[in-house]
Amino acid sequence: xxxxxxxxxxxxxxxxxxxxxxxxxxxxxxxxxxxxxxxxxxxxxxxxxxxxxxxxxxxxxxxxxxxxxxxxxxxxxxxxxxxxxxxxxxxxxxxxxxxxxxxxxxxxxxxxxxxx
Amino acid sequence: xxxxxxxxxxxxxxxxxxxxxxxxxxxxxxxxxxxxxxxxxxxxxxxxxxxxxxxxxxxxxxxxxxxxxxxxxxxxxxxxxxxxxxxxxxxxxxxxxxxxxxxxxxxxxxxxxxx
Numbered sequence: 369x370x371x372x373x374x375x376x377x378x379x380x381x382x383x384x385x386x387x388x389x390x391x392x393x394x395x396x397x398x399x400x401x402x403x404x405x406x407x408x409x410x411x412x413x414x415x416x417x418x419x420x421x422x423x424x425x426x427x428x429x430x431x432x433x434x435x436x437x438x439x440x441x442x443x444x445x446x447x448x449x450x451x452x453x454x455x456x457x458x459x460x461x462x463x464x465x466x467x468x469x470x471x472x473x474x475x476x477x478x479x480x481x482x483x484x
Numbered sequence: 485x486x487x488x489x490x491x492x493x494x495x496x497x498x499x500x501x502x503x504x505x506x507x508x509x510x511x512x513x514x515x516x517x518x519x520x521x522x523x524x525x526x527x528x529x530x531x532x533x534x535x536x537x538x539x540x541x542x543x544x545x546x547x548x549x550x551x552x553x554x555x556x557x558x559x560x561x562x563x564x565x566x567x568x569x570x571x572x573x574x575x576x577x578x579x580x581x582x583x584x585x586x587x588x589x590x591x592x593x594x595x596x597x598x599x
Contacts, residue, residue, distance in 0.1 A: 403588070413522075413530060413579050415588035429587055463529055468581075468588060471520060471532035471545055 370394040370473040372464045377478030384454050388478060390447040390464030398422070398442040403468045404449050406460035407477075414460075417449065418468070432458075454482045485509050488580055488591035495597040500570050506563040506580035506591045514556050519563035520581040521554060523574075530579060536563065572598050 376388040390402070404416040417428045417438040426438050437450040447464055461477040489507045496502045506521075508514050518537040522530040534544045536554030544552070551568040567574055575598045580591040 405588075405590075412593045413524075413581075413590040415581075415590065418588075427586055468520075469583065471535060471543070474529035474531070477529055 370466060372466060372473060372475030374462060374464050374475045374478035377462065377480045379481045379483065380454055381484050382455060382482055384482070386451045386454065386480060388449040388451070388462055388464075388480070390449075390475060392445045392447065392464075392466070395466065397440075397445040400467045401469060402438075402440060402447045403465045403472070404438060404447075405463045405465055405468070405474075406458075406480075407463070408457075408460040411460075415468070416462070419447070451480070454480075456482050458482050486592055487512065487584055487589045488582065490578075490580060490591040490594045492592070493595045493597065495599055496570050497599050498570055498572060502567045502570055502574075502596060504565040504567070504578050504580075504594050504596070505557075505560070506565070508561050508563075508582075510561070512561075512584065514561045514563060515558060517563075517582045517584070519554065519556070521552075521563075521565045522579045522581065524577045524579065525575075533565070533578075567596070570596075570598050574598060 371393045373391045380386050403418040406414050406416050419426045419438045423440050435453045439448045459482045461479050463477045464475040465472040487509050520535045521533040524530040532545045533548050534554050536542045553566045555564045578594045
C-alpha cells in the first residue's frame with residue numbers, strides 16, 4: 369500500500385523559512401516523479417513543484433519560483449520542500465503526491481501557517 | 485481569466501446524472517490535453533478518479549465506480565466528468581487538472597450537493 373506522510377508544517381513568521389518532509393513507503397520511491405500541491409484554507413488546489421525520479425530535473429509554479437526548493441533523498445525514501453521568504457499567501461495545507469502525471473497518490477497533508 | 489474554469493456548485497437529486505464541466509481558456513484547445521479529475525471530501529486529500537484525452541486514451545483509477553466517466557465537448561472547449569446515478573457519497577468537491585506549458589494547472593473546483 370502506498371503511504372505518503374508529510375511533516376514539518378507549523379506556524380512561521382512572514383519572511384521565515386520552513387522545510388517540509390514527505391516519507392514514502394509501499395512503492396519504489398526512486399522510480400517516480402514526486403510533487404507538492406497546496407491548498408489554502410477553503411480554497412482550491414494549486415500545484416507547487418515537481419522533481420524527477422533521480423532528482424535531475426525540477427519545475428516550480430511561478431508563485432514560488434526562487435523561494436522554494438524541492439529535493440529528494442532516494443536512499444531515505446523522502447521528499448523535501450525547502451521554503452524561504454514565506455508570505456501570508458503561502459498559508460496552506462501542503463500535500464505530497466506521487467506521479468501526478470498518472471493521477472497520483474496523495475498524503476494527508478501538513479498545514480503551514482504564515483503569520484506574525 | 486483562469487486557465488481552467490469550473491462552475492462553483494451543482495446540485496442534483498439522488499439517482500440523477502450530473503455533468504461537471506471544465507472549460508479551457510480561449511486559445512487553449514481541449515483536444516490537445518489529457519484532463520484529470522479528482523474528488524475531494526471535507527478534511528481529506530483529493531482522490532484521483534480518472535483521466536480522459538480521447539476514447540482511445542483514457543484511464544479510470546481502480547476502485548472508481550463505472551458511473552464516473554470522462555469525455556470532452558470540443559464545441560465548448562471543455563472536459564466533462566459525468567456522474568451517473570448520483571449517490572449521497574458523491575457529495576464532494578471535484579477538480580479538473582491539465583499539464584499546461586510547464587506546470588500542472590487545477591480547475592477552480594465544483595462543489596456537488598446531492599439533495
